[in-house]
Amino acid sequence: MRIQLENVFYQYDRKPALHGICLNIEQGSLTVLCGVTGSGKSTLLRLIAGLEQPDSGSISCGENDEESARPIASMVFQQPETQLFASTVYKDIEYGLEQHRVPKPLWQERVRSALAQVGLPYESYSRRSPFLLSGGEKRRVCIAGAIAAHPGLLVLDEPTAGLDPPAAAALLDKVQQLRADGLTIVIGTHDLDSFLPLADQVVLLSQGAVCYSGSVDPLNADPGPLYAAGLTAPAYIRIGRTLRERGRLEPQHKPRSLDELLSGLRSHPLPIPGSSREPGTTISAGHLLSGEKRQLPPIPPKAPEPETAARTDRWLSLDPRVKWLGMALGSIVILRMGALLPLLLATAMIGGLLLSAEIPWKRMLRFFRPFLVMFLFLWLLSALSWDSPDFTLGPLGFSGEGFLQGGLAVLRFLLLIAIGFLFTETTTGAPLREGLEWAIAPLERLGIRTRNWSLAISITLQFVPWILERLAQLQLALRSRGRQKGRLAHWTPRQISLLIVPLLILVISMGDELATAIDSRGYDPRKKRTPSYVLVWLTRDTIALVCIVLSAAVLWVCS
Numbered sequence: 001m002r003i004q005l006e007n008v009f010y011q012y013d014r015k016p017a018l019h020g021i022c023l024n025i026e027q028g029s030l031t032v033l034c035g036v037t038g039s040g041k042s043t044l045l046r047l048i049a050g051l052e053q054p055d056s057g058s059i060s061c062g063e064n065d066e067e068s069a070r071p072i073a074s075m076v077f078q079q080p081e082t083q084l085f086a087s088t089v090y091k092d093i094e095y096g097l098e099q100h101r102v103p104k105p106l107w108q109e110r111v112r113s114a115l116a117q118v119g120l121p122y123e124s125y126s127r128r129s130p131f132l133l134s135g136g137e138k139r140r141v142c143i144a145g146a147i148a149a150h151p152g153l154l155v156l157d158e159p160t161a162g163l164d165p166p167a168a169a170a171l172l173d174k175v176q177q178l179r180a181d182g183l184t185i186v187i188g189t190h191d192l193d194s195f196l197p198l199a200d201q202v203v204l205l206s207q208g209a210v211c212y213s214g215s216v217d218p219l220n221a222d223p224g225p226l227y228a229a230g231l232t233a234p235a236y237i238r239i240g241r242t243l244r245e246r247g248r249l250e251p252q253h254k255p256r257s258l259d260e261l262l263s264g265l266r267s268h269p270l271p272i273p274g275s276s277r278e279p280g281t282t283i284s285a286g287h288l289l290s291g292e293k294r295q296l297p298p299i300p301p302k303a304p305e306p307e308t309a310a311r312t313d314r315w316l317s318l319d320p321r322v323k324w325l326g327m328a329l330g331s332i333v334i335l336r337m338g339a340l341l342p343l344l345l346a347t348a349m350i351g352g353l354l355l356s357a358e359i360p361w362k363r364m365l366r367f368f369r370p371f372l373v374m375f376l377f378l379w380l381l382s383a384l385s386w387d388s389p390d391f392t393l394g395p396l397g398f399s400g401e402g403f404l405q406g407g408l409a410v411l412r413f414l415l416l417i418a419i420g421f422l423f424t425e426t427t428t429g430a431p432l433r434e435g436l437e438w439a440i441a442p443l444e445r446l447g448i449r450t451r452n453w454s455l456a457i458s459i460t461l462q463f464v465p466w467i468l469e470r471l472a473q474l475q476l477a478l479r480s481r482g483r484q485k486g487r488l489a490h491w492t493p494r495q496i497s498l499l500i501v502p503l504l505i506l507v508i509s510m511g512d513e514l515a516t517a518i519d520s521r522g523y524d525p526r527k528k529r530t531p532s533y534v535l536v537w538l539t540r541d542t543i544a545l546v547c548i549v550l551s552a553a554v555l556w557v558c559s
């Protein structure tokens with residue numbers, strides 16, 4: 001399958017992750033994507049696999065009918081544990097086959113052969129739970145799941161991470177075999193020593209942009225672009241270069257792998273005349289590597305995001321106690337409102353606050369959409385009147401008063417939800433917890449053990465973003481098993497139920513680890529704990545609080 005990327009741009013919450021990406025991935029080729037951590041590899045891989053859509057630019061793939069009939073792509077993610085969801089290895093692989101409409105009679109043979117290809121015997125592994133396998137075994141199951149469907153494109157994110165050397169070598173053999181069978185493969189990796197020698201095309205990413213794309217030979221001759229992207233050249237390139245500089249290898253010999261370097265050395269065992277070293281002098285590995293960069297390259301700083309970041313920072317840096325008080329006051333006032341005018345005034349105020357927080361529209365829509373649908377339904381329900389309807393629509397009768405009162409109740413609830421949304425969107429975990437502890441601390445005087453409560457609440461709050469992230473990863477994993485483009489918005493009950501089990505397992509195992517960690521640190525609810533965030537009240541917090549109190553007073557009087 002041939003893939004073309006034209007000027008692709010992608011952002012997370014208004015922060016660009018990829019920009020100006022133009023690439024050509026040829027049918028049956030192996031493309032290696034590298035870059036320092038955070039350069040955008042995983043994001044680009046997901047776009048290439050069709051799991052995400054670019055914000056602008058285009059990605060086209062396939063050229064003829066035969067290809068478009070094949071599954072678009074299979075992807076194996078960086079962390080295999082986020083990809084597995086079924087109760088047995090067999091069911092996990094089978095899910096992808098079903099999604100790709102592989103005829104049922106072929107399933108068993110496909111699963112057997114895919115497991116054999118990754119070195120896992122069918123008899124010993126097919127009935128095991130994927131959650132009880134080692135990290136390396138999980139990765140192999142993921143790869144088996146990806147290749148079982150005979151995809152046109154295989155995308156692998158850090159495929160050798162967590163594999164022992166024999167397993168990594170077996171994976172490299174497998175990758176070469178799949179490429180020889182005509183499969184288009186794209187690999188995102190930090191393991192340049194293993195994958196550069198195999199690459200038909202190398203793509204270097206730096207800060208979300210392609211800084212090199214082309215064949216590997218120029219990099220073997222001059223690894224400058226690798227260093228420019230913050231990477232270190234593979235050992236065989238560095239050793240070959242040092243040997244050439246010291247006259248131990250012919251200048252034209254540019255090894256393309258460790259094996260090639262070794263065979264070059266074997267065919268030229270004697271030092272070249274004119275070398276400053278005595279014949280037979282050995283060169284230590286440390287010597288050969290001296291002068292090369294050896295320390296961890298720093299993560300390149302992100303370009304500042306001018307105004308948006310400044311505004312969001314203003315909200316983020318506001319003391320959480322102001323936000324808690326604001327939320328409490330706002331909620332009391334809104335609950336008291338019964339008339340349309342003050343409610344519209346409150347809507348305008350909260351709308352203005354949401355706008356000033358610069359929360360992306362997409363995010364707001366995603367959050368409010370389910371509430372809007374539910375409240376619309378409740379609104380219509382509250383407006384129904386069978387006895388004395390003011391107007392009718394077919395068999396249904398509606399009362400004007402019910403319509404108005406229902407609308408006001410719905411608006412009140414939406415405003416309460418909007419306040420909570422604004423609060424959580426503009427407050428990170430640690431300040432939120434500390435603010436909460438401050439708010440419930442007075443209850444301690446009544447003999448209530450608030451520390452236990454706040455620990456429980458803070459752990460729960462800590463879990464929420466984690467659960468949402470895991471859920472997103474699992475959804476992606478399901479999509480990577482053959483969800484078609486255009487159908488992504490709808491989830492069937494079966495797919496939702498498939499997500500629940502792995503999510504529960506992940507949450508329970510994380511809860512267990514967290515509880516053990518808390519116990520091992522000798523948790524005692526009577527002892528004062530070190531705050532994870534120091535609450536500091538500044539003048540701007542006083543000003544913000546005064547504004548909140550005044551606005552609440554105005555709304556109270558109006559209502």
Ligand SMILES: Nc1ncnc2c1ncn2[C@@H]1O[C@H](COP(=O)(O)OP(=O)(O)OP(=O)(O)O)[C@@H](O)[C@H]1O
Nearest residue numbers: 012013017035036037038039040041042043044078
């Ligand atoms: N879900 C997300 N929300 C917000 N920002 C994100 C998200 N995922 C990635 N990013 C940001 O996008 C940029 C690219 O991330 P990506 O995961 O693609 O990098 P990577 O090169 O694969 O890194 P690594 O090698 O560490 O896996 C990073 O700056 C990262 O912080």
